[in-house]
Amino acid sequence: MRVCLNGTIIDEADAHIAPQDRGLLLGDGVFETLAVRRGEIKRLNAHLMRLAHDCKMIGLRTPWADTQIKAWIDKLVTENSLPDAVVRITITRGIGPRGVLPPDDAKPTLLITTAAMPEPAEPARLVMATSTRRNEHSPTSRIKSTNYLDNIIARREAQARGADDALLLNTQGRIAEATAANIFALIGGGILTPPITEGALPGVMRADVIALARGEEAVITPEMLMSASEVFLSSALGIRPVIAIDDQAVGDGEAGLITQLLAARL
DSSP states (O other): OEEEETTEEEEGGGOOOOTTBHHHHHOOEEEEEEEEETTEETTHHHHHHHHHHHHHHTTOOOOOOHHHHHHHHHHHHHHTTOSSEEEEEEEEOOBOOSSSSOOTTOOOEEEEEEEEOOOOOOOEEEEEOSSOOBOTTSGGGGSOBSOOHHHHHHHHHHHHTTOSEEEEEBTTSOEEEESSSEEEEEETTEEEEOOGGGTOOOOHHHHHHHHHHTOEEOOOOHHHHHTOSEEEEEETTEEEEEEEETTEESTTSSOOHHHHHHHHHO
C-alpha cells in the first residue's frame, strides 16, 4: 500500500515517523477521516475546513494547500486501486524537545493513508459507558484530536459488555456521542442530536443529516434516548441504525424508516 508522508508518495513500509514526533509522544495532532466512493472524495471541502479549524485551535500552522492535499489523495486512490476507500489525513506538530510546551518553529508532519471501504456495518447494539465521561467543557471535545483514549476506554467497555459501541455521557450525565460517531434520535416526532456544547464533535456527516432531515440540536438525557422510536449513528462512512441500548430494544428492534431513508440518501 502506498501512503503520502509530508507530500511524498512512498510504500508504507518505507514511511517512518521520528521518535521525537509529538504526535507519537503526546497525541499532539489532529486528523480527518474521509470516504471515497467511485473515485469521488465525499465532502472534501467540509473536512478540510474542519481540519484547518482544528489546527488553528491547537495553534498548529501548516504549509500545505487544500489543492495539494486533494491531489495527494487522488494519487493514492489511483496508485492503491481503491475507487471506494477510507482516507485518513493526520497532521501532528512534528518533532519537538522534551516537555509539554511546543516549539515555536515546529515543522508539522503530514500522513495520508487509504484503506478499502468496509462493507456497511450491521445495526448496532449500544451501551452507555460507565468507565469514562466526555468533558464538554474541554475544547478537545470539539476537535478530532489524535488522543482518543476516552473513546478507546469506552469502546473496550462496550466489547466487554457484548455491545457494538458505547455512548459517552458528559459530566452532567447527558448524551454526548458514540466513540466514533454522532448520535441522532427520533423523539416526539423530531430528529434530535446533542449540541456541540454537550461534548458532541461537530461531525461533517452530522451537519448533512441536520440539513437533510431538518434535525434540531437539543439536550438529550438517557431517559429521553430510551424513549426514542428511532436512533442512528452518523460518521464519514455513513448512517448506522441502532436497534438496542443497554439491552433494551429501540422502537421495534429494527432499523427505522427515517434511518433507512437517510442512509440511502447520504
